[in-house]
Amino acid sequence: MKAPESPISVIPEPVPAVDEVDTSYLETLMGYNATRASLKVIELFTKRMAVYELRHVDFSILSLITHNPGITSRQLCGVLGILPPNLVGKISIMEKRELVSRRPHPQDGRAVGLYLTETGAKLMADAERTATALEDDVTQKLSATEKKTLMRLLQKIYL
Amino acid sequence: MKAPESPISVIPEPVPAVDEVDTSYLETLMGYNATRASLKVIELFTKRMAVYELRHVDFSILSLITHNPGITSRQLCGVLGILPPNLVGKISIMEKRELVSRRPHPQDGRAVGLYLTETGAKLMADAERTATALEDDVTQKLSATEKKTLMRLLQKIYL
DNA sequence: TATTGTTATACTCTATAACTATA
DNA sequence: TATAGTTATAGAGTATAACAATA
Numbered sequence: 001m002k003a004p005e006s007p008i009s010v011i012p013e014p015v016p017a018v019d020e021v022d023t024s025y026l027e028t029l030m031g032y033n034a035t036r037a038s039l040k041v042i043e044l045f046t047k048r049m050a051v052y053e054l055r056h057v058d059f060s061i062l063s064l065i066t067h068n069p070g071i072t073s074r075q076l077c078g079v080l081g082i083l084p085p086n087l088v089g090k091i092s093i094m095e096k097r098e099l100v101s102r103r104p105h106p107q108d109g110r111a112v113g114l115y116l117t118e119t120g121a122k123l124m125a126d127a128e129r130t131a132t133a134l135e136d137d138v139t140q141k142l143s144a145t146e147k148k149t150l151m152r153l154l155q156k157i158y159l
Numbered sequence: 160m161k162a163p164e165s166p167i168s169v170i171p172e173p174v175p176a177v178d179e180v181d182t183s184y185l186e187t188l189m190g191y192n193a194t195r196a197s198l199k200v201i202e203l204f205t206k207r208m209a210v211y212e213l214r215h216v217d218f219s220i221l222s223l224i225t226h227n228p229g230i231t232s233r234q235l236c237g238v239l240g241i242l243p244p245n246l247v248g249k250i251s252i253m254e255k256r257e258l259v260s261r262r263p264h265p266q267d268g269r270a271v272g273l274y275l276t277e278t279g280a281k282l283m284a285d286a287e288r289t290a291t292a293l294e295d296d297v298t299q300k301l302s303a304t305e306k307k308t309l310m311r312l313l314q315k316i317y318l
Numbered sequence: 319t320a321t322t323g324t325t326a327t328a329c330t331c332t333a334t335a336a337c338t339a340t341a
Numbered sequence: 342t343a344t345a346g347t348t349a350t351a352g353a354g355t356a357t358a359a360c361a362a363t364a
Contacts, residue, residue, distance in 0.1 A: 017265050017272070018230045021238050025226050026219060028291060030297050030306075031200040033313040035215075038197040039240060041190040042318040055330090056194075067184055071177045074345060079180050083199060086332065088347060106176050110340045110345040113176070117306060129244040131188060138189050141315045147189070150312040154192040156300045157309075214353085233322060245355065247324060269322040269363045 021136070030157070041138050050132055052127050053097075057082070057125060058090060065100060066124050070113035072105065099123060164255075193316070200297050207293055211286050216241070217249060219288060221275070223285050224259060229272035231264060258282060 026032040045056050054062070060080055065071055073091065077084050091114070094100045099120035105111035116124060139147045162309055204215050213221070224230055231248065236243050245302040250273070253259045258279035264270035275283060297308045 017267075018227045018234060018250055020227050021223065021230060021234050023223070023238060025287070027221055027310070027314070028294075029288075030294060030310070031197070031204050031215065032219065033310050033317075034193060034197040036240075037313040037316040038190070038193040040354075041193055045190050056190065057331090060191065063185055064180065066314070067181050068177045070175055070243050071180060072345075073347095075177060075180050079182060081195075083333065084346065085334085085348075085350095105345090108176075108341075108345080112186055118295070126221060128184070131190075135187075138316060142312065146312055146315070149308065150316075151186070151189070153301065153305055153309040153312070154196040156305070157196040157297060158192075216354090231322080242356070243323065244325075244357085248330095264322095267364075271323075317319080 034154070034157070044138060045131070045134060048130050049127065052123055052130075054127060058094070059131065061087075061090060062094070062099065062120065062124050063128065063131075065114050065116055066121070066128070067113050070103075070105075072108075072113060074110045074111070076114070094120070189316070193313070199295075203297060204290070204293060207289050208286065211282055211289075213286060217253070218290065220246075220249060220288065221253070221279065221283050222290075223274055224273050225280070225287070228274050229262075229264075231267075231270045231272060233270070235273070253279070254303065 042056050045059075049056065050058055052059075063075055064076060064079060068075075073084060073087055076082065077087055078147050083088070091102075092102065095102065097119075098117050101117050102112045103115060103116050139150075142150065177273065201215050206220075208218055211218075216239070222236055223235055224240060227234070232243060232246055235241065236246055250261075254261065256278075257276050258274065259277050260274050261271045262274060264272050298309075301309065
């Protein structure tokens with residue numbers, strides 16, 4: 001039953017203000033959760049890597065060269081999902097900083113193998129220590145088991 | 160014991176080619192795993208949302224307006240980690256497409272409340288159905304329990 | 319004095335087309 | 342003909358400074 005109309009006109013809050021934002025729907029989406037987590041980690045990563053003048057993608061590139069000496073640009077692009085034209089400039093800068101060197105590929109005359117210089121190897125030894133230390137900070141709220149589970153489940157999404 | 164030097168100079172593969180890329184170190188890092196998973200989901204999300212002419216951030220904005228009518232730009236920026244100058248253009252485009260309308264905030268004369276138009280509400284009803292359907296595809300390799308666990312652990316990282 | 323929304327602007331990231339040299 | 346690497350370029354995303362209107 002409807003209440004009788006009041007003779008005095010009361011505006012019943014026609015445009016209510018939002019006090020607390022409801023994010024419950026977005027939080028049901030894998031893309032939202034994975035992206036928010038990713039951005040949170042990258043944010044801290046960027047800060048800690050600033051001392052080495054490395055962005056998170058630069059770190060991934062140098063880390064792959066570290067563990068795969070002689071890797072080609074194509075292989076880097078394939079693994080990291082970077083387009084070739086966007087890798088060229090990054091490698092050039094790293095070469096100018098004398099972190100990497102380029103040598104002809106042993107079999108394929110079109111390709112170029114990438115290698116760390118001594119300077120690059122020293123930088124990456126420090127940078128990988130920093131990255132590994134960062135792990136403990138970003139997974140602070142997770143137990144060792146939970147961390148392992150999270151890694152495994154994330155890989156089930158992208159592999 | 161060292162083999163005696165051969166009188167014939169044999170080059171012992173000085174620059175070996177990389178056949179399969181070793182990504183095992185990167186896979187121990189939370190940032191790498193979360194980012195790869197995030198990009199994988201966003202890639203598919205972008206394709207499926209193209210029909211609505213929505214990027215994944217546009218979808219998040221409209222979804223928050225859907226579930227929080229009257230939300231302000233500041234609140235959107237706070238929740239999604241967008242900077243105010245970068246939101247202005249997006250909202251303008253959505254207004255031109257007649258998906259959202261802007262009305263003065265009931266209490267704060269500086270602020271503007273954001274609302275879906277009828278067109279916007281219809282579009283988002285379809286878009287959210289598409290997003291929910293996408294969930295099943297990206298979590299194909301996960302059981303219902305695993306999916307729930309993954310969501311919970313990701314939130315432990317970013318919340 | 320602080321905050322909301324905005325403009326202008328610069329820098330980075332991402333994407334496409336087209337070229338060269340080699341396979 | 343196809344592939345590796347490169348150049349040029351356009352578009353999208355992200356960053357800071359500065360301003361008007363309002364709190």
